[in-house]
Amino acid sequence: MGSPDTHTTDLPEPVTPQGRDGLRALLARPGEAVIALDFDGTLAPIVADPEQARAHPDAVPALTALAPKVAAVAVITGRPAEVAVRHGGFADVPGLEHLVVLGHYGAERWDAATGKVTAPDLHPGVAAVRAALPGLLAGLEGVRTEDKGHAVAVHTRRAADPQAAFDALRTPLGDLAVRHGLIVEPGRMVLELRPPGMDKGVALERFVRETGARVVLYAGDDLGDLPAYGAVDTLRAGGTPGLLVCSGSDEVTELRERADVVADGPEGVVALLRTLADHLS
Template sequence: MSSMDDAVAVVRESLRPRLAQTLLALDFDGVLAPIVERPQDARALPGTAELLTQISPRVAQVAIVTGRPASDAVQLGGLADVPGLVVCGHYGLERWMGGRLETPSSDSAVDEARVRVAELVAQRPGTAIEDKGHSVAVHTRRAPDPAASLEDLRPLVSAIAEDTGLQVTPGRFVLELRPRGADKGVAVRQLAAEAGAAAVVYGGDDLGDLPAIEAVRALEADGMLGVIICSDGTEVATELREAADLVVPGPEGVQRALRSLLL
């Protein structure tokens, strides 16, 4: 048995008495879906919907917590028929459940940021704007030097944030401008409270997941069991690896871990 198998076995034994009161909350990109160059090309790993469907009756709640619009994650993941699934989009600003989407009205600050980010992108070959509706992101993954391009854009995007009152969320070769007051930590806390959870299993892979991890650790201090799964890859932040209880190789590893822990 490998050290990873040993670690999974230990976590499984801790979860077993609380399984029916467990919240399973997962990021979409990099956790359920492999990372791709263009966000619109992302697809959940084959078998994802079937796996979540199997897990759903065994736990208190299955949820996706993503920076994407909720409907995008549902469509790209093929997740519409997963029973009881809740999808928190835009870091919790949106919520999809049972085919119904709750979404806030448009934000004039995001509208202004969209125009200004488009101007930045037009001047920088290889960069791209992603309009998420309630937020706007600039990607540098396809630039000649993605890291240098990101650093070039960082102060300019920060200036837009300061002018509009939005906040900047960094990620892998991406800077996202979005409204303040919503993050994955807030979403996870709310989901845990609604589910009456005694345990939370959270899977993430990027800097945007750190607030969710911090929320899980805070819930642990209140007596809840917390399990953090890091979906590892070449671009995963060191902070995420260090914060995780289990580090697994990408979405394939996430699927294997979930089967071992929850089925």
């Protein structure tokens, strides 16, 4: 690898001192850096039907250009790992031989090196809420469920008033989750009932420790990414530089307010990844 290009005029300027430190460290020491990314809304545009979501067409080429120049790349998603791999087109891609996909907020893991998924046993509460949801959601036009195997998601994006349906369901779904030992993870017009004990922050910190990385970039778009933002803040407080990227949207403002860099949705995130790869040539 040649010397990194530290002239950053075509890279976005981070708005915080910590973010500027993180970008400088990433450009100076890419071989010590972990690049971690959410999937839906970050690498893949949000669509009405989650089964139709696919990675931005330039996502895999950008990751392929960047991955050989950094310590590790991971996708951390609430989806099952195998689904994210399939929808992302990540399998058997030259240049992504060491990609890791952490599904179900890190409870599952797919390694490109083996092509295998490792996963925990099913939580019994998931089957219980799966059976209860049809009755609870009866008569709610446009509200649909998504069976994620280790979790169940309730989507309101197709309802006549998606936000009103989302707000109306938060309490009853929260009560249902508590009765069966689960938690509710809110997102962009979705409420996911899943087992406790794992989130994207825990997953990111474990992956950083595993790889021995000394620089981290995390990009996300939704409320489920806030724990990963918190993990980067913790790492920065301990001396590990980090860069927080928000895949911007009008639906969620919390990440935008905490981010060092705001990209224009998945297209902007992919462009940022490609520009980073170009600077590390």
